[in-house]
Amino acid sequence: xxxxxxxxxxxxxxxxxxxxxxxxxxxxxxxxxxxxxxxxxxxxxxxxxxxxxxxxxxxxxxxxxxxxxxxxxxxxxxxxxxxxxxxxxxxxxxxxxxxxxxxxxxxxxxxxxxxxxxxxxxxxxxxxxxxxxxxxxxxxxxxxxxxxx
Numbered sequence: 001x002x003x004x005x006x007x008x009x010x011x012x013x014x015x016x017x018x019x020x021x022x023x024x025x026x027x028x029x030x031x032x033x034x035x036x037x038x039x040x041x042x043x044x045x046x047x048x049x050x051x052x053x054x055x056x057x058x059x060x061x062x063x064x065x066x067x068x069x070x071x072x073x074x075x076x077x078x079x080x081x082x083x084x085x086x087x088x089x090x091x092x093x094x095x096x097x098x099x100x101x102x103x104x105x106x107x108x109x110x111x112x113x114x115x116x117x118x119x120x121x122x123x124x125x126x127x128x129x130x131x132x133x134x135x136x137x138x139x140x141x142x143x144x145x146x147x148x149x
Contacts, residue, residue, distance in 0.1 A: 071114030
């Protein structure tokens, strides 16, 4: 990531949850976002296939009410922080059996942003006093998301 991108992510985590993250955290964060996007796309692929379609559409993705609210919160924050373009660049588009529709593709940065808001807030739910998440904090947060997404 460029220095500008790192600065924006650091600011994002401070604004959302009062967290201080470093470059090692940003590597974990990037891995997290890409894994969860892949998981959502895999479920979306299964839904599209079950409905006899060969393209993954936005309504195929298992977006929960909570994730939708986090996506909306990200939209409000992103007007000031401007992370969407960076998220579009770092969000992997994994190889799948079906094509990702153009509308779905355009929503991936917002979904990644919603996952980011939810992740930052999860750290505070796990430990309201945490300022700089340790490896154990990241692992706990990942386990929670793996149970739910």
